[in-house]
Structures are given as C-alpha cells and as structure tokens.
Amino acid sequence: MDPTRSPRHGGGRVWLAFALGAAILFGVGLIAAADIGRGRAIEATRLRAEDATTLAIAVLRGELEKQRALPAILARDPDVSAALTGGDRHALDLKFGAIAAETRTAVIYLLDAAGLTIAASNWDEPTSFVGNDYAFRDYYLTALQKGSAEQFALGTVSKRPGLYITARVADGDGKALGVIVVKAEFERVEADWGALGGTIYVADGRGVVLLSTEPDWRFRVERPLDEATQAEIRRSLQFGGAPLVPLPLGFDGELVHRSGAGRGANVRTQRAVATTGWTLDMLLPVGEAVRSEQSRLQSFVALALIVGLSGAALLLRRRQQADLRLQRAAEAKAELENRVAERTAALAGSNARLKAEIGERARAQERLADMREELAKANRLATLGQVTAGVAHEINQPLAALRTYAENARTFVGRREREQAESALGKVIGLTERIGHITDTLRGFARRGGRALEPVSLEEAIAGALMILDSALRQAAITPRIDAVSPRLQVMARHVELEQVLVNLLRNAVEAIETLPQRPGAPLVAIGVVEEPDRVIVTVADRGPGLDEAAVAALFTPFRSSKPRGLGLGLIICQDLVASFGGTLTAAGRPGEGCSFTITLRRAP
Structure with a gap:
C-alpha cells in the first residue's frame, strides 16, 4: 500500500479540501438559487400584473363606451x-x-x-x-x-x-x-380595480394622474412639468389648485420602488388605453414573492447539495477504506456495491420527486392558461352591457308565448285532450329552442364576436315569427294575410335576428289593432313579399289608427315611444339589425289608414 495515500499522511488534507469545496459549492448554489428565484418571482408577478392590467382596461373601456354613447344620442x-x-x-x-x-x-x-x-x-x-x-x-x-x-x-x-x-x-x-x-x-371603476390587488393609476399624455386606487396620487405627475404646461393647466382650471407634484416612485432596472405608505419593490406594467390619450399603469408588490421563491429554491438546492455531498463524502471514505484494506478486497468490493445500490435508490427517489414537481408545474401552467382564457373572455364580456337591453327585449317575447302554450297544455292535460296538449307542448319545445338560439347568439358574441351573414329562408323566418305570436294573434282574433313565399327564396341575414325584427313589427301591428274601438274589415294585418333580381322587399302593414307625419318621423328617435311603458328602443334595435344585414327599414302611415313597415334585404345568390 502506498503510504502517501494513508490517512496518516494525506487524509486530513483531503478532508480539508473537501470541506472547503463543499462550502464554496454551497455558497455558489445558494447565490444562484436566490438569483433564479428572484427572476422567477418577478416574471410570475409580471404575468399576474399583465392579466390584471388587461382586466382593468376592460373595466375602464366598458364604462367609457357606455358614457360616450349618451351625448351623441341626446x-x-x-x-x-x-x-x-x-x-x-x-x-x-x-x-x-x-x-x-x-x-x-x-x-x-x-x-x-x-x-x-x-x-x-x-x-x-x-x-x-x-x-x-x-x-x-x-x-x-x-x-x-x-x-x-x-x-x-x-x-x-x-x-x-x-x-x-x-x-x-x-x-x-x-x-x-x-x-x-x-x-x-x-x-366604481376605481373600487373594482382595488379588487385586483396592487396599485393602478391612469395618466394623460402629459403624465398627470387622472384616476388611481390611491386617492392621494390623483393629479400628481409621473415627471416634473415645465412652467408653460403648468401655467396652461392653472389657466384652464382643469385640475383646480392641485400641486402637480411627482409621484413617490423610483426606478431600479426592471423594478419600481415606492416610498412612503406602501413602500417596497413593485413590478410595473404599462399599457395605452385605446380610443384615449391615456396610459394605465399597474404596480404589483413583488418583495414577498421574491423572498418566498428564493427560500423555496434555496431549500431545494441545499437539500440536493447535502444529498450529493454526502454521497461524495461517502465515496471518498470508501476510497480511503479501500486503500487501507487491500487485503479485504472482496469484502470491500461487496460493501461498495451495496453502497452504490443504496445511492442508486436515493437517486431514484430524488428523480421521482423531481418528476412529481415537473408534473405539478405542468398542471400549474395549465391552470394559468385557463385563467388567461377566462380573463380574455371577461374583456369581451365587458361590452355585453351595450346589447343586453336589446337581447332581453327580444327574449321576453318568446317567453310570453311559451308561458301561454304551457298553460294551454296544462289545461288540455286536465281535459284529457291528448292531441291538443301534444300540439301545445310541441310549440313550447320550439320556443325553448328559439330562446336557446338567442342565448347561443349572445354567448357566441362573448366568445368570438358577431356571426357572419348567411342565406336565410324567408318562409321559415316568417313562420317562426308567426309561431311566437300565435297566441297573441288568436287572442286578438287576427288572421294575417300572407303573400305566398317560395321555399327556395333566401335572403342574406341571420335567422334569429330576422325573426326578432318580424316579431317586433307584427306585435306592434297587433297592439295598434287592439286600440281601435271598432275594427274595419279583414285583413287587419298583412305580410307582403316582392321578389326582385337582387333584393327582396317585405312589408308588414296594419289597419290600425295610423300616425301623422310628425309621429312617423319620430318612430326611429331614441327614447320616444307612444306606449305607456315603452323604452323607445324597439324600432331603433330593428333598424340597426336590418342595417347590419346590409338592408333598410322604413315606415309610412296616415291617420285612420294604419301603418306599414318596409324591409329591404339583399337576395342570397
């Protein structure tokens, strides 16, 4: 045996070098883990801030668009x-x-x-x-x-x-x-922002803060203003006597540091607010996330180093024992194999834990993707407030008919009139399918926006509208006269929305007839269809009390209605729907002679 490899000669120096190397490795590993943890925490916080910024802008845009419509209408x-x-x-x-x-x-x-x-x-x-x-x-x-x-x-x-x-x-x-x-x-917008966490503020093109979840930040500035700009703001009294002092923010690379209340490091995201000259900034605290991620990674690295260095120390000790016991080579070899098997099992366990952590990370990524999809869906839902009133107005009509048919079916069942009950229930099923089409249209808008135009059978659209109003027509003792329509005649529209227009116009006609103290001869309501090479003209006429020229001119004016509880929006909605088909909706009438509404649609190829 070589005496230079004996513990009495070199063992102490070997273990000293091993300890020094282990200390250096520990230091480098913990520093690297801290740096990686900091980067991962900042990136995760940035993703959260980006998603929160998207939702915050959606909330603000929804409020802005709702308010912008009022001056133009009024x-x-x-x-x-x-x-x-x-x-x-x-x-x-x-x-x-x-x-x-x-x-x-x-x-x-x-x-x-x-x-x-x-x-x-x-x-x-x-x-x-x-x-x-x-x-x-x-x-x-x-x-x-x-x-x-x-x-x-x-x-x-x-x-x-x-x-x-x-x-x-x-x-x-x-x-x-x-x-x-x-x-x-x-x-209310600022209150909704508060639920997203962090600090959100909106600044104009000059850097003056207009909105903020921090009330003290309002009318402060992102950067000092020149004297001319400050003088112009003072002259116009735009912000009263606000001091226009800078925000308590300092920039350090990719982080923003707040001073005063809420001090600490933050991740900042900034995005322009479309259709305005504003920008929205989101500050999300990152200090706690950095400390947590660094601690987790350092613990993992420390555990891995302990296991690895323990294995290295064990191998070193085996090497020394093998040098000291050459005469027991067979026994030492068996012992070494046993130790290697134990180490292999330990590594297999570490590998299994690593695979489990990888699986957990993949599931976390899937959950994050789901959250982003939900946030994107919320951005589209923000605009639904602009069409909810119209959709609710249209759903109420088939709901009223559905209730009437359901009550009729219950009466027929009580009388054991099976055929009539089945007929009423069949109409109930048709109406529920129609409501489903309307709500599917609304859900489709929330997911992907409006659907494209498509060829629609005019005969089916008229039949669907008459089915919805069947009960109302029978109760009013009105049998509409309908021009013959070819089953092959199609127009460019959207089926459910074309039915909605026809139902609205027919219901208005029925309500006009019901106001007459004495009815003229039939037909009280007529649906006319005229085919031309490139268009189709549909007329809905009634023999009600009629309207003078001023009333006809005001029919498509918002918030003007002759009905006691009317919103003045029904005909406006119908006109907008027909316009979206590329057609027109016009009205005519005379006192004592009734009214007529003319729909002009593009004929399908």
Whole structure:
C-alpha cells in the first residue's frame, strides 16, 4: 500500500479540501438559487400584473363606451333642440335626471351657444349647474368647433373629478345651438380595480394622474412639468389648485420602488388605453414573492447539495477504506456495491420527486392558461352591457308565448285532450329552442364576436315569427294575410335576428289593432313579399289608427315611444339589425289608414 495515500499522511488534507469545496459549492448554489428565484418571482408577478392590467382596461373601456354613447344620442333628441330654441327647459331637467339615474351618470347638462347652463340633471341639488357659465372650458370650445370633445377635469362647482364628454347640438342647417355635456365619474371603476390587488393609476399624455386606487396620487405627475404646461393647466382650471407634484416612485432596472405608505419593490406594467390619450399603469408588490421563491429554491438546492455531498463524502471514505484494506478486497468490493445500490435508490427517489414537481408545474401552467382564457373572455364580456337591453327585449317575447302554450297544455292535460296538449307542448319545445338560439347568439358574441351573414329562408323566418305570436294573434282574433313565399327564396341575414325584427313589427301591428274601438274589415294585418333580381322587399302593414307625419318621423328617435311603458328602443334595435344585414327599414302611415313597415334585404345568390 502506498503510504502517501494513508490517512496518516494525506487524509486530513483531503478532508480539508473537501470541506472547503463543499462550502464554496454551497455558497455558489445558494447565490444562484436566490438569483433564479428572484427572476422567477418577478416574471410570475409580471404575468399576474399583465392579466390584471388587461382586466382593468376592460373595466375602464366598458364604462367609457357606455358614457360616450349618451351625448351623441341626446344631441339628436328633439326635446334638447326645443329647449335651446325657447322650449320647456324644466321638462328637460326632469328628463336628464331620469336618464342619469338609469345610466348611472354623474351629471347631464345642456349649454346654450354662449356657454350658459340652461338645463341639468342636478337642477334640484345645492351644487346645481343651472345658470353657471362654462364658456371657458375646453370641452365646450372644442365641441363647438369640431362637433365633440372629451376632457378630464376637476368640477368647479362640485369639486369632484370626472370626464366631460360633449357633443354639439345643431339645427337643420348645421348651425350650432349649444353643447350637450355628460360628466362621467369613475369611483366604481376605481373600487373594482382595488379588487385586483396592487396599485393602478391612469395618466394623460402629459403624465398627470387622472384616476388611481390611491386617492392621494390623483393629479400628481409621473415627471416634473415645465412652467408653460403648468401655467396652461392653472389657466384652464382643469385640475383646480392641485400641486402637480411627482409621484413617490423610483426606478431600479426592471423594478419600481415606492416610498412612503406602501413602500417596497413593485413590478410595473404599462399599457395605452385605446380610443384615449391615456396610459394605465399597474404596480404589483413583488418583495414577498421574491423572498418566498428564493427560500423555496434555496431549500431545494441545499437539500440536493447535502444529498450529493454526502454521497461524495461517502465515496471518498470508501476510497480511503479501500486503500487501507487491500487485503479485504472482496469484502470491500461487496460493501461498495451495496453502497452504490443504496445511492442508486436515493437517486431514484430524488428523480421521482423531481418528476412529481415537473408534473405539478405542468398542471400549474395549465391552470394559468385557463385563467388567461377566462380573463380574455371577461374583456369581451365587458361590452355585453351595450346589447343586453336589446337581447332581453327580444327574449321576453318568446317567453310570453311559451308561458301561454304551457298553460294551454296544462289545461288540455286536465281535459284529457291528448292531441291538443301534444300540439301545445310541441310549440313550447320550439320556443325553448328559439330562446336557446338567442342565448347561443349572445354567448357566441362573448366568445368570438358577431356571426357572419348567411342565406336565410324567408318562409321559415316568417313562420317562426308567426309561431311566437300565435297566441297573441288568436287572442286578438287576427288572421294575417300572407303573400305566398317560395321555399327556395333566401335572403342574406341571420335567422334569429330576422325573426326578432318580424316579431317586433307584427306585435306592434297587433297592439295598434287592439286600440281601435271598432275594427274595419279583414285583413287587419298583412305580410307582403316582392321578389326582385337582387333584393327582396317585405312589408308588414296594419289597419290600425295610423300616425301623422310628425309621429312617423319620430318612430326611429331614441327614447320616444307612444306606449305607456315603452323604452323607445324597439324600432331603433330593428333598424340597426336590418342595417347590419346590409338592408333598410322604413315606415309610412296616415291617420285612420294604419301603418306599414318596409324591409329591404339583399337576395342570397
């Protein structure tokens, strides 16, 4: 045996070198684990912030689009034009108040051509805008010049911040009569953002914070403003007397550090808000996630190093024992094989644990993908508020017919009239399928947006509409006259939506007939079909009381209805649906002669 390899000569130095190497390896491993853990924690937090930012923008966009529709609609309202030309202004106060309550709008008010408020939804409040002069506001001046404007500002009377959305009101010759203003406040949006965690704020193009989950950050700036910009803001009173001081943020590479309350490191995501000049920033704390991930990885590395170094030490000791016991070579060999088997089993266990962790990570990735898909679906759902009223309006009609047929079926069952009961139940099944088509259409919108046009059988669409209104027609003792329609005649539309238009027009005709004290001769309601080479004309006519020219002209005006409980939206929805088919919907009528509605559709190839 070589004495230089004896424990008495070199064993101590070998173990000292081994201990030094183990300490270095431990240090390098823990440092590397900490660095990897920090990067993984930051990346995971960034993904969460990106998803939260997407949802936050969806919530903000939904509120903005809802509020933007109001000024454009109200600018076309005849009552608004009448108030600007000497009409009843208090009636407009009441109308504005009702609309503001229904749409959850902060304030709706009307400025005349000189910038003076003549009607407002808050006319009866201590902070009423009526009588105030807003000619100095940019949103008023820009609307007069360009037709519409948007400006985020601090209210000079209410002292509450909000987005002022304006539209010019003009007469028939295009002359400006005044400006309609809708003020939108975003307290509910900021409250919804708070549920996403972290800090969210929105800044305009100059870096001034407009909205924030941190109230103290409002009207602070992302970067110092030059004197000219500050002077312009002061002159316009856009943000009142706000100090416009910088945000308490410091940048360190990929992280943002907050000072003061909520201090610490944060991951920052920034994204532009479409259709505005704003940007939305999300700050998500990352310190705790970094510490947790570093601790987990360091524990794993330490355990792996302990196992590995223990195995290395064991091998080293075996090597020394083998050198000392050459005469027991066979026994030493057997012992070494036994030790190797134990080590192999330990490594197999470590490998199994590693596979389990890999599987868990794969499942986590799948859950993350599912969450992203749900967030994307929520972004599309944010716009559903704009069509919910119309869909609910259309579903109510087949629901009413469904209830009538169900009650008839129960009556027939009680009378043991099997054939009539089966007929009524068959119609119930058809109506439930129709409601399913309508809700499938709505779900399809939430998933993928609107469906493309397709060839639709006109005969089937008319038959479906008559089935829905069968009970109402029988109760009113009305038998419609229907022109013969070829089963092969098809138009470009969407089947369910074309049925909805026909049902709406036929129900209006039935309700008009029911108001007559004495009915004329049949037919009371008629459906006419005229085929042309490239289009099809469908007419729904009634012999009701009719309408004069002014009433006919107002049929497609929003919020104007002759029905006591009408919303004034039914015909507007029908007109929009027909327009989406590439067709037109027009109306005609005379007092005492009834009304007729003409649908022009493209003929399918």
